[in-house]
Amino acid sequence: MLHNRVQRTASFSLRFMLTISLISFMVASIRDLSATEPTKEKSQVVDLGNDVGLELVYIPAGEFKMGSTPEEKAWATGIEGGATPGTERESYEGEAPRSMRVKDGFWMGRTEVSVGQFKQFVNESGYVSDAEKPNGSTQVFDPNWEITAKAPPHPWISVEGKSWRDPGFGFPVRDSYPVVCISWNDGRAFCEWLTKKERAAGRINEDLEYRLPTEAEWEYACRGGQESTAFWWGDDLKDGEGRLNISAVDFLPGRNKIWPLANAPWSDGYAFVSPVDHYGENGRNGFGLADMCGGVWEIVLDHFDPTGGHEELNWVEENRRPVCKGGNYFDVPGNARCAVRLGLMSDSYSDSRDGFRICLGKPQP
Numbered sequence: 001m002l003h004n005r006v007q008r009t010a011s012f013s014l015r016f017m018l019t020i021s022l023i024s025f026m027v028a029s030i031r032d033l034s035a036t037e038p039t040k041e042k043s044q045v046v047d048l049g050n051d052v053g054l055e056l057v058y059i060p061a062g063e064f065k066m067g068s069t070p071e072e073k074a075w076a077t078g079i080e081g082g083a084t085p086g087t088e089r090e091s092y093e094g095e096a097p098r099s100m101r102v103k104d105g106f107w108m109g110r111t112e113v114s115v116g117q118f119k120q121f122v123n124e125s126g127y128v129s130d131a132e133k134p135n136g137s138t139q140v141f142d143p144n145w146e147i148t149a150k151a152p153p154h155p156w157i158s159v160e161g162k163s164w165r166d167p168g169f170g171f172p173v174r175d176s177y178p179v180v181c182i183s184w185n186d187g188r189a190f191c192e193w194l195t196k197k198e199r200a201a202g203r204i205n206e207d208l209e210y211r212l213p214t215e216a217e218w219e220y221a222c223r224g225g226q227e228s229t230a231f232w233w234g235d236d237l238k239d240g241e242g243r244l245n246i247s248a249v250d251f252l253p254g255r256n257k258i259w260p261l262a263n264a265p266w267s268d269g270y271a272f273v274s275p276v277d278h279y280g281e282n283g284r285n286g287f288g289l290a291d292m293c294g295g296v297w298e299i300v301l302d303h304f305d306p307t308g309g310h311e312e313l314n315w316v317e318e319n320r321r322p323v324c325k326g327g328n329y330f331d332v333p334g335n336a337r338c339a340v341r342l343g344l345m346s347d348s349y350s351d352s353r354d355g356f357r358i359c360l361g362k363p364q365p
Helices: 002-036 070-076 089-093 115-125 184-200 215-223
Strands: 043-049 052-059 062-066 098-102 106-109 138-141 156-159 209-211 297-303 322-325 341-343 354-356 359-361
Touching: 043 115, 043 184, 052 115, 052 215, 052 359, 062 215, 070 089, 089 341, 098 215, 106 215, 115 184, 184 209, 184 354, 215 297, 215 322
Parallel strands: 297 354
Antiparallel strands: 043 052, 052 106, 062 098, 106 359, 138 156, 209 359, 297 322, 322 341
């Protein structure tokens, strides 16, 4: 009897240990899954002060393919895509998609930084943007531009006296619009202010900083879990209706004409900028990020390499030409793809089609 009791006790102990091990394994598996597959709850709101918040979404580490295929480039410069054929612009995306890995997870702004958020930064810090400095200028829409047979296709001019406060749209800007006429320097200054503010409050330590995303982080985040497609929702432009703000069938303010050249065959409601996250869930990609294609060009941290983007930060100390990504409200559909990239003239250059989005991650460079 004692022998049998000992056997039953030993058997129970073994089953108990196996059960505990299985539960521990399942918990660890769930923990690992949650670290790599963010849910809608994986977001946080940063308090900028004065009842102004900025929402961040968690982006897990992962792999993707940077760049575009020859077929994608051909579509972009075709009738539907509308990008200018025969230029070197599409070559900036590289000869073919390259496998890359974002090694560390990070947080990214759900939207571009808005006018209201940038205004809070300026009001608290006293910052003066590059366009507002003595002899500063920015690229804005030419109010005297007319669509004629000889008119230039890109009606932008460099002027003084315009800035993020008045980007020359011809109508008042709202706090909900993405801030534009912002340079690489201005975006970095916003991030440095927020980093200092959050460290002083004890909410982040020296292992994290607010900054512009690297080009690899941006394109990976833009694709939203897709390995390699033209847009974050796939390859078909028609599936983009109600998802993005680009050149579409919308009259210019005070005119009975739309933007020339190729257009998306629908109205998106705005000839110029739309408010951030205007399209709601329909305008958010697989990571929950809004307005990643179209809207405004988003300036990233990297220096522009015309042969293609880099997995690691491409940094230079002088003569910087920052990369911008994603297309804008004026652009033809072919210029609003995930892989599209351009180099700005300098780190102080600004334009009423350019804005920025921030991330929270490991310090760079």
